Amino acid sequence: MNNDTKTAIQSIEWRDDHVRILDQTYLPGREVYSDIRDVGRMWEAIKKLRIRGAPAIGIAAAYGFYLGIKELSENSFQSFFIEVERVAEYLESARPTAVNLHWALHRLKTTIKAHKDKDISELKEIVLKTAKTIHDEDKRTCKKIGENGVNLITEGDRILTHCNTGSLATGQYGTALSVIFHAHEKNKDIRVWVDETRPLLQGSRLTAWELMNAEIPMTLITDSTAGSLMRRGEVDKVIVGSDHVAANGDVANKIGTYPLAVLAKENKIPFYVAVPFSTIDMELQEGDNIPIEVREEDEITRFNDSEVAPKKAEAYNPAFDITPHRYVTAFITEKGLIEPPFDEHFKTLVK
Numbered sequence: 001m002n003n004d005t006k007t008a009i010q011s012i013e014w015r016d017d018h019v020r021i022l023d024q025t026y027l028p029g030r031e032v033y034s035d036i037r038d039v040g041r042m043w044e045a046i047k048k049l050r051i052r053g054a055p056a057i058g059i060a061a062a063y064g065f066y067l068g069i070k071e072l073s074e075n076s077f078q079s080f081f082i083e084v085e086r087v088a089e090y091l092e093s094a095r096p097t098a099v100n101l102h103w104a105l106h107r108l109k110t111t112i113k114a115h116k117d118k119d120i121s122e123l124k125e126i127v128l129k130t131a132k133t134i135h136d137e138d139k140r141t142c143k144k145i146g147e148n149g150v151n152l153i154t155e156g157d158r159i160l161t162h163c164n165t166g167s168l169a170t171g172q173y174g175t176a177l178s179v180i181f182h183a184h185e186k187n188k189d190i191r192v193w194v195d196e197t198r199p200l201l202q203g204s205r206l207t208a209w210e211l212m213n214a215e216i217p218m219t220l221i222t223d224s225t226a227g228s229l230m231r232r233g234e235v236d237k238v239i240v241g242s243d244h245v246a247a248n249g250d251v252a253n254k255i256g257t258y259p260l261a262v263l264a265k266e267n268k269i270p271f272y273v274a275v276p277f278s279t280i281d282m283e284l285q286e287g288d289n290i291p292i293e294v295r296e297e298d299e300i301t302r303f304n305d306s307e308v309a310p311k312k313a314e315a316y317n318p319a320f321d322i323t324p325h326r327y328v329t330a331f332i333t334e335k336g337l338i339e340p341p342f343d344e345h346f347k348t349l350v351k
């Protein structure tokens with residue numbers, strides 16, 4: 001797929017000495033770019049979903065980690081590494097579910113330890129270089145996910161997707177949306193049902209924006225419409241992303257994914273999860289052990305500064321749910337399609 005403007009959206013990029021993000025809280029109405037020069041601003045950007053989506057969060061955390069250590073003045077490795085751990089812990093506190101944030105920080109700390117004989121200024125440059133590598137790797141991975149998934153798509157497919165898994169959520173192309181971009185590129189005449197994805201509307205605000213930019217036919221629906229479309233035979237495939245996959249194939253993804261998976265199975269519709277292989281956490285045996293982020297109640301009770309519920313109404317706002325692996329038809333990864341039994345097949349693919 002060529003790197004044309006339709007998929008060349010950069011949600012995040014390193015600019016000389018700082019990070020520039022496309023602040024997704026302003027989309028689709030305004031394209032607002034912010035320059036982030038310190039780890040505190042990056043923590044806030046991740047927490048407030050100015051930059052969001054599991055892979056993009058990992059990339060943002062990697063750059064944020066460099067911003068957090070570049071001014072450290074420790075002159076011994078031991079005291080430097082104590083501060084490094086503190087910066088990593090701070091960034092990890094921004095959002096708990098996306099495994100990419102955690103493995104990116106783990107990779108950077110491991111890299112520092114592997115070069116402990118170097119002087120501190122060299123270590124800092126190695127961290128920046130590694131952050132850029134994580135970013136570039138993600139672009140290649142997401143392109144490959146699209147290439148590996150496109151043959152699942154048949155002429156005229158009506159594909160339902162949830163939340164936003166496009167270039168905005170990754171280094172570029174996306175995961176589930178990468179499959180859709182690639183299928184469109186191959187003129188497969190697809191149409192996309194876009195779940196609005198309450199409460200923060202990543203579907204209506206972000207996925208609709210990306211698909212319309214790419215001139216891919218789409219129809220926006222409320223989350224509660226998906227089931228009846230499936231029952232009426234108007235959905236051919238469901239493709240979603242994921243923030244964390246357990247070693248048995250259980251999937252953590254945006255809240256509302258589990259009911260889609262159950263409805264897909266009930267209506268005999270293939271349900272695919274498109275992820276970088278690094279999202280699969282072989283250290284965590286099953287989905288119920290994945291930490292689920294619970295966000296502020298006012299994301300449900302208010303929207304655009306207006307009340308959509310009575311004052312003081314109690315609300316419960318989990319950002320993710322768990323889909324048991326029995327509802328997943330296959331995973332689409334940069335290593336290829338992975339079918340059940342997932343635990344066994346994951347083990348054969350781990351490096």
Ligand SMILES: CSC[C@H]1O[C@H](OP(=O)(O)O)[C@H](O)[C@@H]1O
Pocket residue numbers: 052053054055162163164165166169170174175176202240241242243253254255319
């Ligand atoms: C390509 S991963 C996208 C993944 O992240 C989203 O969560 P959030 O918008 O809260 O960062 C959602 O779970 C998507 O599937």
